[in-house]
Amino acid sequence: MELAICTDVFADLGYTDMLDKVKSMGIDAVEMTAGGWGARKHCNTEELLSDAEKLSTFKKELESRGMRISALNTSCNPLWPSATGEEYKKSMYQCAELAGKLGVKKIVAMAGLPAGNEKDTTPNWITSTISWPAFMAPAYQYQWNVTIEFWKEYADHCKRCGVEQIAIEEFPGTMVWSAETLLKLRNATDPMIGINLDPSHMIVLGADPIAAARALKGCIFHVHGKDARIERGTSDVNGLLDPRPVTETAERMWNYVAVGCGQDLAWWKEFFSVLSMLGYHGDVSLEMEDLTMSVEAGVATSIDALRQTISR
Template sequence: MEENIMQLAICTDVFADLSYTEMLDKVKSLGIDAVEMTAGGWGARKHCNTAELLANPDKLAQFKAELDNRGMRISALNTSCNPLWPSQTGKDYEKSMYDCAVLAGKLGVKKIVAMAGLPAGNETDTTPNWITSTVSWPDFMKPAYEYQWKVTIEFWQKFAKHCKKCGVEQIAIEEFPGTMVWSAETMLKLRGATDPMIGINLDPSHMIALGADPIVAARSLKGCIFHVHGKDVRIERGLADVNGILEPKEVTVPAQRVWNYVAVGCGKDLQWWKEFFSVLSMMGYQGDVSLEMEDLTMSVEAGVKTSIEALNQTISK
């Protein structure tokens, strides 16, 4: 039986206050050799200036050399955003995604991480509309949902072709609330309507926050799990029982929210994480587990340290 091996990586926006080389040294000191950097979309893009690297071959070569000199690699380039927003900002996001794919090709990076996006409800609307309840009523919901899927599928069919031309082999779409792909079912719907190069960036925190079980979901996603985020969430005791799990409050007021992103192990216990990675391994996943630290209940240093300790004890190495 072939051994499935996972390796720890980290999303570098958590170190956005550090320069590129300072960030690499910091990550290396943590015992991590792989980085996921934002190169498009709404991320900080502090460590990967896509426009600059595409315009200057010397800077691109130096960028690569800094990784090579440390024995490090790029796990994925992240370009998460909403390119389906009918606005100038949406157009800017779309361009940044296309540029990210070009950069990935020049860097030899075979995988990009993205989000599906969220269109408006019809051709004349300008406000993205996430439909979270039944399309049975009001009666305008069903045509809006059908229109949104039409727009989404057309975008990803075109973008997949562009990525192939650039040498990108996998597009890992994060199942994110507020986008068209927020669950295993919606992921499989998009994949089935577009291209097998589109799979999931399985972020268990989002599934848990919406009441799903990532361990069960992983089984249904066998063969299309392209990337995994090591990220935890906690449903806050008592609060969710009163108001349910949909939570529009700012993430900066964690004490008032029914759920919060937390360091790994501060939501689900380590036994849960061991089972999660064990099932991923059984489903054939051999890839990076990219730590995404967004815990606002503790310092960055504490959150990173806590998460790394938990992941090192649980991932299937």
Template sequence: MELAICTDVFADLSYTDMLDKVKSYGVNAVEMTAGGWGAQKHCPTAELMADEGKCKAYLAELDKRGMRISALNTSCNPLWPCETGEQYAQSMHDCVLLAEKLGVTKIVCMSGLPAGSEHDVTPNWITSSVTMTAYMQPTVDYQWRVTTEWWKKFAAFCREHGIKQIAIEEFPCMMVHNPESFWMLRESVGDDIIGINLDPSHLIAYGADPIQSARALKGAIYHVHGKDTRIERGMAAVNGLTDWKDVHDTASRNWNYVAVGCGKDLQWWKEFFSVVRMMGYNGDVSLEMEDFTMSTEAGVATSVDALQQTISR
């Protein structure tokens, strides 16, 4: 495995300054947002698509530093039935076209979340039915039908344009949010170009065990995010794991995204990466630093140090 960095954490830096910053940590691969809701500061998709000279100069900056693109990220909700959702869907297609132009064969994205019915415009994440199955199930059935139809077309588009791996992140408020829902999508679409971006932070926040999750995803892990979550003592014990508060409101939350090693200890991370490799993945581990309990510099340094000590090589 090799370490990469999701570069949105350095959104205040120019493209070249960002590359130098990443290189200063001893990291030679970058995951950059080229679509969706990310900052897109370091990957101006429209400009690169329109100007061959800019595209060559862009790649040259990587080459002269001995660096490479791990993946292009286009995370968003393309199934939101509104103008914004249409823009997100278009940005995902544009990301694929740019990846083809840059020679990148892997994209990272999310599955999306439709509205509750054909008459609705609000994405609706069904997480529990309890005794309400009679009126919840039609919503779930509708959402899976919409999701499957969209992904069959998008997977085919990706194949046509040289993408070999689509790594879907199991993200809250998305149809694919855990191993079970991932397999439902892959099997319903029927295309193994679709794999998972295994991000343990989300699974920890659900109360799952990402090590066991990795075993359940054998052969389908196409990308890994190095990201940790801490279940907050004295908060989760009272309120449980669900939390709607803003991620910046760290002191009031039941759990927080934290620098790697500040949630799970290094022994846990060593086992996690060992099992991930046992399950067939030996690619990049991309640090996604979203710890708002400390400075960006401290969070990146802490995480890089922890990941360099624990990833399987």
């Protein structure tokens, strides 16, 4: 496995300054947002698609530093029935086109979340037992129908562009938030769809990412190096679901934290050992979203922990 980094953490830097920053940390692979709701500060997709000279310069900056793109990220909600949802969808299709021009074979995305029926406009994450109230089951089935239709069409588009893998990040508040839901989407669509295994999202829902990895053998396409911590005291009283903004760290039931500040290094060593045993030898892309410390401290802490635990 090789260490990569999601570059949105350096959104305040320009493209070449970001590459120099990452290179100075001894990292040669970058995951950049090229669609969706990410910052897209380092990869202007529409510009690169329309200007061959700028596309060539973009690639040369990577090549001159001996760096590569581990994946293009286009995480968002393309299933939101709104103008914004349509913009997200457009950006996802453009991301695949850019991946083809760059020779990038992997896209990271999220499954999205539809509304509860064809007349509604509000995305609805159904987490309660669908047998009651009675309208829940039809809404849930409608959402899966919409989701499957979109991803069949998008997978076909990606194939035409030369993309080989779509790594869906299992994310609370989307249709794919667990191992089981990822497998449901994959089995209903195309084997080019697999998981971007982000352990932090499983941790905050009470799942075991190591057990989930075993269930996902053969369809782990990408891994995010990202940790989470269940906060003692608050979670003991209120459980794990938390609608508070992520900025209210002191009051939340859980928080995203730098790697090693949630699960200890022994856990991370087992996690990567199991991934290696299951056949995953790809990139581990550091995604730093710890709001309890500075960006520099969070990145340094995470890199230190990952370098001690990644199976090489």
